[in-house]
Amino acid sequence: MCAASRIHAWPREGLWQNADACLQYYGNPPMRRSIAFLLVCSVMALRAFAGDIRIESPWLLEPPPGQTAAAIYFGLRNTGSTEIVLKGASVEGAASAAIHGHMMHEGMMHMGPAGPLPVAPGAALLLAPGGYHLMVSGLAVRPVAGGRVPFCLEFEGGVRSCAEALVKGVAGK
């Protein structure tokens, strides 16, 4: 099945299998259809890849001495033509890393696991203080101002994108 109208209805996981089926279908001479058919199949084969993902100005605040947790902030831009969905992260030298958000609970602001976070083609999502952030805990080495913390974001479809967050001091430098 290769009807263009159904492209967006397909589950993400099924996209590759569907694309493969289309290519087999097209490659079979008696079944050969028009160029338009192949184009539709090509569109189906589109999926997010790391080159479509921009991690912009990642940073974190230097944690106070004795603290091994930190929040990494950044802009996440989707320059591709398919939706990207941020679902997790990893930070070398940290016990855990997870996408967090803030939510109201009994009149108090709390933070906790959030996501998956979709970003539409051409759109950007800002992870900033008071909102979404990449929560890192159990850092083996405390980040100090001027240093950098490498991290990787994980997206649906097995796509990974990595960057280095700049450690800012309390004065913002």
Ligand SMILES: [Cu+2]
């Ligand atoms: Cu948090």
